[in-house]
Amino acid sequence: xxxxxxxxxxxxxxxxxxxxxxxxxxxxxxxxxxxxxxxxxxxxxxxxxxxxxxxxxxxxxxxxxxxxxxxxxxxxxxxxxxxxxxxxxxxxxxxxxxxxxxxxxxxxxxxxxxxxxxxxxxxxxxxxxxxxxxxxxxxxxxxxxxxxxxxxxxxxxxxxxxxxxxxxxxxxxxxxxxxxxxxxxxxxxxxxxxxxxxxxxxxxxxxxxxxxxxxxxxxxxxxxxxxxxxxxxxxxxxxxxxxxxxxxxxxxxxxxxxxxxxxxxxxxxxxxxxxxxxxxxxxxxxxxxx
Amino acid sequence: xxxxxxxxxxxxxxxxxxxxxxxxxxxxxxxxxxxxxxxxxxxxxxxxxxxxxxxxxxxxxxxxxxxxxxxxxxxxxxxxxxxxxxxxxxxxxxxxxxxxxxxxxxxxxxxxxxxxxxxxxxxxxxxxxxxxxxxxxxxxxxxxxxxxxxxxxxxxxxxxxxxxxxxxxxxxxxxxxxxxxxxxxxxxxxxxxxxxxxxxxxxxxxxxxxxxxxxxxxxxxxxxxxxxxxxxxxxx
Numbered sequence: 001x002x003x004x005x006x007x008x009x010x011x012x013x014x015x016x017x018x019x020x021x022x023x024x025x026x027x028x029x030x031x032x033x034x035x036x037x038x039x040x041x042x043x044x045x046x047x048x049x050x051x052x053x054x055x056x057x058x059x060x061x062x063x064x065x066x067x068x069x070x071x072x073x074x075x076x077x078x079x080x081x082x083x084x085x086x087x088x089x090x091x092x093x094x095x096x097x098x099x100x101x102x103x104x105x106x107x108x109x110x111x112x113x114x115x116x117x118x119x120x121x122x123x124x125x126x127x128x129x130x131x132x133x134x135x136x137x138x139x140x141x142x143x144x145x146x147x148x149x150x151x152x153x154x155x156x157x158x159x160x161x162x163x164x165x166x167x168x169x170x171x172x173x174x175x176x177x178x179x180x181x182x183x184x185x186x187x188x189x190x191x192x193x194x195x196x197x198x199x200x201x202x203x204x205x206x207x208x209x210x211x212x213x214x215x216x217x218x219x220x221x222x223x224x225x226x227x228x229x230x231x232x233x234x235x236x237x238x239x240x241x242x243x244x245x246x247x248x249x250x251x252x253x254x255x256x257x258x259x260x261x262x263x264x265x266x267x268x269x270x271x272x273x274x275x276x277x278x279x280x281x282x283x284x285x286x287x288x289x290x
Numbered sequence: 291x292x293x294x295x296x297x298x299x300x301x302x303x304x305x306x307x308x309x310x311x312x313x314x315x316x317x318x319x320x321x322x323x324x325x326x327x328x329x330x331x332x333x334x335x336x337x338x339x340x341x342x343x344x345x346x347x348x349x350x351x352x353x354x355x356x357x358x359x360x361x362x363x364x365x366x367x368x369x370x371x372x373x374x375x376x377x378x379x380x381x382x383x384x385x386x387x388x389x390x391x392x393x394x395x396x397x398x399x400x401x402x403x404x405x406x407x408x409x410x411x412x413x414x415x416x417x418x419x420x421x422x423x424x425x426x427x428x429x430x431x432x433x434x435x436x437x438x439x440x441x442x443x444x445x446x447x448x449x450x451x452x453x454x455x456x457x458x459x460x461x462x463x464x465x466x467x468x469x470x471x472x473x474x475x476x477x478x479x480x481x482x483x484x485x486x487x488x489x490x491x492x493x494x495x496x497x498x499x500x501x502x503x504x505x506x507x508x509x510x511x512x513x514x515x516x517x518x519x520x521x522x523x524x525x526x
Contacts, residue, residue: 160390167380167391173342174378179366179395179443284382 002132007254008247013138013203015246016145020200021223022230022238023152024193030169030233031189034093038077038100040220041108042194046070046201047211048108051119059122067198074194075187083183101220108213116212121205137206148199149239152192156235165189169233222249225270231283240281245269291354293318293447293478294339294370299348301331301338308334310502311348316447321469321479323489323510325523326499332482333375335499336451340365340372352447367395371445375452375482377436381425385416388424388435392442402442409438430461437468441477448472449480454488466492486523490514498523 021043028036049069053062081100085093124136156162167175168185176182197216200223204215222245230241245266252262273280292315301309309331316322326332337343339350341362350358357365380388389409393402410417413434419427424435433453440448450469454462466488473479483489490496493510498519506513513519 160394163383163387163390164394166383170380170382171378173337173362174374174380175391176342176362177340177366177372177374177378178391178439179363180391181361181363 002130003254005130006132006134007250009134009138009142011247011250012243013141013145013246014250015243016142017200017203017219017242018223018226018246019149019239019242020145020196020203021219022227022242023149023235024196025224025227026230026232026234026238027165027189028193029227030235031165032078032082032186034082034090035097035224036082036190036193037094037097037220037224038104039193039197040216040218040223041101041104042070042074042197042216043201043204043219044108044211044213044216045073045104046198047119047205047215048112048117049198050121050202050205051112051117051211054119054121062121063198063202066201067195070194070198070201071191074190074197078187078190083186105213105217112211112213114213116210116215118210119205120209121202124206137203141203141206144199144203148196153235161185161188222266225266227280229270229273229280231280234280234282234284237280237282292316292351293353294480295349295351296335296339297349297351299335299338299350300346301334301343302346303334308502309338312499312502312504314497314504314507316478316480318446318478319476320494321473321481321492323481323483323493323496324499325483325486325489325496325513325519327522328484329501330499331502332499333451334502336372336375336449336482340370340449366443369444369446370449371440371443371447372449373436373440373451373453375455377432379424379427379432379435379439381423383424384421385424385427385435386420388439389416389442392439395443405442405444409441413438429457430464433457433461433465434468437465437472441472445477447478447480449482451482452484453481454483454485462488486519487514490519490524 021039024039025036028034046066049066050062053065056062077100081096082093085096124140126133126135156165164175164180165185167178168180168182172182200219204219205211223242226241226245227238229244230237248269249262249266252265253259258265294316296315297313298311299309300311312335324332334343338345341360345358349356352368352370357368380391383391389406393405396402415431416435416438424432427435453465457465462485469479469481469492481489490510490513496508496510496513497504498506498513506516506519
């Protein structure tokens with residue numbers, strides 16, 4: 001019973017992190033129709049920025065500055081690397097995104113070295129809940145995730161800008177005809193995605209207090225998997241996919257026999273779902289035009 | 291002075307020339323129809339005028355202002371709104387949200403609410419279905435929504451691209467009635483249609499577009515009488 005509860009909470013908090021990252025993938029895909037494979041590395045940059053700004057000895061300030069830094073970086077990447085390729089073949093954009101990913105990893109290595117850096121953002125400790133020891137950081141992660149996702153859902157559903165994002169993701173030229181500045185919507189999307197990635201970086205530091213230049217790679221791929229499982233382009237889908245993957249991962253780690261195969265299990269789920277439901281759980285089927 | 295003046299507009303798709311230097315104008319208060327067969331370049335013309343597809347050369351003036359290189363979203367703010375071919379309503383958004391997107395350039399909430407009310411009054415079907423996802427509307431309702439959505443931005447010039455496409459004859463009549471009403475209430479209209487007889491009937495002036503070239507122009511009545519037009523577009 002205790003094991004189940006702690007596994008579940010760990011799974012949900014890990015899933016929350018995946019969902020945060022997956023939201024960045026899915027929103028950018030929905031609106032700019034591209035896979036931003038550099039998205040995972042924004043997590044890493046977020047981690048390093050927190051490391052740098054922890055020099056202020058103020059964790060909240062460091063987190064805030066890291067979020068702003070990642071936001072600027074994400075918008076700059078879009079403007080410099082992706083915008084000139086608008087209308088180019090998807091393959092060109094994809095290769096560019098992979099290039100940006102390696103560029104960020106290499107830059108981090110040049111600046112910070114290849115050894116990982118220790119960052120202690122905040123020591124939350126642990127609490128006993130129903131006889132189970134639980135890391136408070138997991139609960140904080142879970143709580144922040146819930147708040148952020150609720151806020152994002154409300155933003156998309158109830159604001160003019162949020163509705164415009166849906167309109168752009170559905171039909172870019174019709175949206176332009178409404179007077180919506182599509183480039184501005186794309187910029188905002190990258191900004192939001194990058195802030196979410198910075199927060200994901202923070203949550204990784206709360207779990208394990210070290211940053212390295214490749215720390216974003218695996219979470220990036222996992223979150224991308226989550227986005228596809230949930231249905232790429234769908235915001236609730238990214239949340240669902242992320243949580244699902246996090247819970248599966250955490251359960252799989254608990255079972256000694258299959259623990260070494262956890263990554264394989266997660267990617268097998270992706271393959272399985274792509275076979276049965278190519279659009280993911282909440283993805284839309286593209287309606288054929290008559 | 292013409293409200294919309296297009297001069298020597300050329301558009302290429304790669305190496306293929308879709309519009310070979312067309313010129314036309316729309317004066318304030320007119321209904322101008324542009325007719326032509328499938329593939330003549332009608333939709334290309336509409337999309338390039340508002341900047342959705344790039345122009346190779348030529349000039350577009352709107353109320354004397356050069357908008358050749360103005361991005362599409364700014365053109366809407368100037369008072370030129372287009373109802374695109376195939377309606378292109380936002381299927382996942384509700385009827386209300388579609389209208390909200392139509393009013394994207396309207397910052398005044400009072401005005402938005404008043405406009406919304408008058409649309410609902412004019413199209414009770416849309417009022418009944420205001421919270422329904424727009425993708426579930428019938429073809430005729432979708433066309434009404436597309437036109438209402440465009441009206442939310444208070445266009446001085448309303449550009450309609452094939453509004454009768456895919457609709458039953460009775461609905462086509464209804465759509466043309468609405469166009470007349472809009473015109474009577476002071477909106478200038480540029481209409482692109484394959485339904486040549488209807489489009490010429492309603493038009494003050496009209497142009498015939500063939501293979502990217504304007505081959506004929508005149509008043510609606512003149513073109514309806516022309517032998518060439520009758521043979522090619524009006525079934526003899």
